[in-house]
Amino acid sequence: MNFIENVKLAFASLKANKMRALLTMLGIIIGISSVIMINTMGSIMENSVNDIFDSQGGASLVGFQITLKPNPVRDYYTSNDLMTEDMIYNVAERFSDDVDALSLVYGTDSATTRFKREKLDLVVYSISPGYLKQSMTGVIKGRYISDKDITKHGKVCVISDKQAIKLYGSLDNAIGQTLSIDMYNQSYDFTVVGIYEYQLTGMMSAMVNMMGEDWNNEVYIPYTTMAEIQGDSDPLFFYFYVNIKDGVNATKFAEEVKDYMNNRFYRNNDSIEVYYATAEQQMEMMGEILGLVSMVISVIAGISLVVGGIGVMNIMLVSVTERTREIGVRKALGAPNSAIRTQFIIESVIICLIGGAIGIVSGILLGNLVGLLMDATATPSIGAILLAVTFSMAIGVFFGFYPANRAAKLDPIEALRYE
Amino acid sequence: MSRPIIDMRGIVKSFYVGTPNELEILHGLDIVVPEGQFVSIVGASGSGKSTLMNIVGALDRQTGGQYILDGIDVSRLEDADLSGIRNKKIGFVFQTFNLIARTSALKNVELPMLYAGVPAKERTKHAKELLEIVEMSDREKHMPNELSGGQKQRIAIARAMANDPAIILADEPTGALDSKTGRLVMDIFHKLHKEQGKTIVLITHNPELAEETDRIITLSDGNIVSDVLKNKPGEAKEAAE
Numbered sequence: 001m002n003f004i005e006n007v008k009l010a011f012a013s014l015k016a017n018k019m020r021a022l023l024t025m026l027g028i029i030i031g032i033s034s035v036i037m038i039n040t041m042g043s044i045m046e047n048s049v050n051d052i053f054d055s056q057g058g059a060s061l062v063g064f065q066i067t068l069k070p071n072p073v074r075d076y077y078t079s080n081d082l083m084t085e086d087m088i089y090n091v092a093e094r095f096s097d098d099v100d101a102l103s104l105v106y107g108t109d110s111a112t113t114r115f116k117r118e119k120l121d122l123v124v125y126s127i128s129p130g131y132l133k134q135s136m137t138g139v140i141k142g143r144y145i146s147d148k149d150i151t152k153h154g155k156v157c158v159i160s161d162k163q164a165i166k167l168y169g170s171l172d173n174a175i176g177q178t179l180s181i182d183m184y185n186q187s188y189d190f191t192v193v194g195i196y197e198y199q200l201t202g203m204m205s206a207m208v209n210m211m212g213e214d215w216n217n218e219v220y221i222p223y224t225t226m227a228e229i230q231g232d233s234d235p236l237f238f239y240f241y242v243n244i245k246d247g248v249n250a251t252k253f254a255e256e257v258k259d260y261m262n263n264r265f266y267r268n269n270d271s272i273e274v275y276y277a278t279a280e281q282q283m284e285m286m287g288e289i290l291g292l293v294s295m296v297i298s299v300i301a302g303i304s305l306v307v308g309g310i311g312v313m314n315i316m317l318v319s320v321t322e323r324t325r326e327i328g329v330r331k332a333l334g335a336p337n338s339a340i341r342t343q344f345i346i347e348s349v350i351i352c353l354i355g356g357a358i359g360i361v362s363g364i365l366l367g368n369l370v371g372l373l374m375d376a377t378a379t380p381s382i383g384a385i386l387l388a389v390t391f392s393m394a395i396g397v398f399f400g401f402y403p404a405n406r407a408a409k410l411d412p413i414e415a416l417r418y419e
Numbered sequence: 420m421s422r423p424i425i426d427m428r429g430i431v432k433s434f435y436v437g438t439p440n441e442l443e444i445l446h447g448l449d450i451v452v453p454e455g456q457f458v459s460i461v462g463a464s465g466s467g468k469s470t471l472m473n474i475v476g477a478l479d480r481q482t483g484g485q486y487i488l489d490g491i492d493v494s495r496l497e498d499a500d501l502s503g504i505r506n507k508k509i510g511f512v513f514q515t516f517n518l519i520a521r522t523s524a525l526k527n528v529e530l531p532m533l534y535a536g537v538p539a540k541e542r543t544k545h546a547k548e549l550l551e552i553v554e555m556s557d558r559e560k561h562m563p564n565e566l567s568g569g570q571k572q573r574i575a576i577a578r579a580m581a582n583d584p585a586i587i588l589a590d591e592p593t594g595a596l597d598s599k600t601g602r603l604v605m606d607i608f609h610k611l612h613k614e615q616g617k618t619i620v621l622i623t624h625n626p627e628l629a630e631e632t633d634r635i636i637t638l639s640d641g642n643i644v645s646d647v648l649k650n651k652p653g654e655a656k657e658a659a660e
């Protein structure tokens with residue numbers, strides 16, 4: 001019996017029981033749609049993680065921070081444990097062949113500024129020049145914080161384009177203006193020397209969207225200026241970042257720096273040492289988290305596919321029983337067992353394929369709904385779609401075989417007599 | 420003399436109802452039907468007519484005896500070959516029509532050809548010709564649930580003719596129809612018999628309809644109690660042998 005006839009027949013019998021067919025497909029739909037959803041979300045996450053790392057200097061970023069030794073004598077830090085400027089500059093000097101930019105963060109402080117009769121919140125980042133170079137924000141007007149600003153403890157700042165427009169009307173107008181920053185119960189006047197482009201990508205924007213908070217209130221100032229304001233003549237750091245030059249192996253570099261610093265500065269420290277984190281590690285970690293989430297959803301998908309398959313088998317058994325007489329007639333008309341078997345397997349495969357197709361579409365939609373939160377869209381890979389299609393067909397054949405075989409083996413006389 | 424299409428010798432059929440209870444329904448029947456004969460089988464309900472018919476139609480196998488259908492010893496065939504025999508040699512017409520649901524009249528008629536592997540175009544063309552013969556051309560697109568009993572039966576007859584079978588087997592084809600519609604169906608059988616020379620075996624409870632056929636075989640409790648040839652003296656002699 002030919003294939004097209006079988007397909008038409010299958011559709012006709014599905015059409016006769018639309019609701020039943022749809023309910024039967026539900027398991028397959030849920031299963032396939034979760035697989036596709038994961039795949040879609042996976043590629044969105046991957047893109048967005050890559051975006052973040054790219055904008056922060058990508059894989060070239062290595063961070064160093066102090067941490068507890070494996071068997072510490074105490075479990076708290078003292079000011080003696082923190083990294084000094086001298087230590088950090090010593091490292092930068094020692095590894096100058098590998099280091100492209102160095103960024104220090106002295107602190108982030110809440111502050112306010114007055115604008116008309118409003119009080120605007122600011123977050124003041126006390127940083128070294130390298131920070132702006134490697135951060136996701138690029139300066140689009142004016143200049144970065146410079147080395148000279150650091151040595152001179154200059155009262156200069158870099159603000160966002162949004163702040164510039166809000167406070168001064170335009171980017172051009174903003175450069176050279178004075179921004180009064182109120183912090184630590186005093187007011188300090190800073191000169192605006194640069195404007196960075198406010199942009200959030202991927203996961204960041206997802207978080208911001210979720211918290212309903214606008215982060216365009218970051219103001220960057222030289223860390224030495226902040227240290228001076230706080231009366232701190234010897235700024236100390238928990239951590240610093242380095243952007244390595246092209247072609248430098250991040251892990252090897254990080255290991256060397258770690259060993260160097262621990263040997264030189266932390267050998268006699270009873271509890272504290274330096275440790276590092278590379279962007280690669282971070283990405284791997286993200287990957288692991290994503291992998292775990294995928295696994296959980298995959299298990300759910302697997303279970304619903306099996307349950308769906310059993311549902312298909314059940315409905316096919318019902319269908320065979322309902323159509324016992326029809327099967328008898330077909331056999332009387334000369335249908336060989338194989339034709340009957342094929343007819344029912346094709347019907348079961350078609351149920352699964354329709355379910356699979358609905359699952360693929362809803363999976364892409366759901367995946368992108370999540371992606372919408374991250375300002376990203378994605379399509380699952382062709383491979384995933386092919387896999388989903390193949391898999392639903394396989395379920396159709398596997399779970400359709402038993403009912404179909406039962407139909408094929410019916411005794412024609414018994415079948416014709418069936419009421 | 421015409422060669423026999425159905426050649427049955429000592430056909431026995433038993434059913435096993437539980438292990439020790441063998442139930443013999445047909446007790447050694449001899450029936451020879453030459454090509455082109457229109458035979459009716461009559462008898463009380465439960466006398467074994469349908470059981471015999473199932474064996475003739477290769478739907479079932481005899482327990483004992485020999486059955487040669489159009490020169491083929493059916494008892495030696497595998498299941499797969501039996502379906503081929505049913506497909507090409509036999510055309511079934513049932514009391515309850517048994518059209519395939521949700522399948523148009525035309526597609527129903529095409530079905531045996533589909534199983535025979537006839538190409539689509541040819542299938543459709545021939546199915547239309549057959550619908551013409553049973554005067555149902557204007558209903559080819561109709562689904563079975565849109566047709567009356569008589570119309571369904573005419574389509575079922577067209578379907579039975581699809582692969583130009585050696586025998587048409589009709590088990591009480593008018594049993595579910597009123598006498599007027601039954602008449603119409605009967606006329607179609609006569610037409611096929613006369614115009615195409617079809618061998619037809621008709622089971623009926625209606626003695627008047629049986630009287631119209633060439634030969635009446637009467638069954639009683641699984642035995643042939645009478646076998647009467649009519650109208651055609653030439654063939655009467657053969658059957659009497």
Ligand SMILES: Nc1ncnc2c1ncn2[C@@H]1O[C@H](COP(=O)(O)OP(=O)(O)OP(=O)(O)O)[C@@H](O)[C@H]1O
Nearest residue numbers: 434436442444462463464465466467468469470471
């Ligand atoms: N599968 C079976 N198992 C046991 N007994 C059977 C089976 N099929 C038929 N019989 C018995 O065989 C006998 C003949 O049945 P059959 O259907 O051939 O009668 P029939 O002459 O066609 O009757 P009717 O005119 O009512 O159709 C009946 O007694 C029936 O109970």
Ligand SMILES: [Mg+2]
Nearest residue numbers: 468469470590
């Ligand atoms: Mg009967």
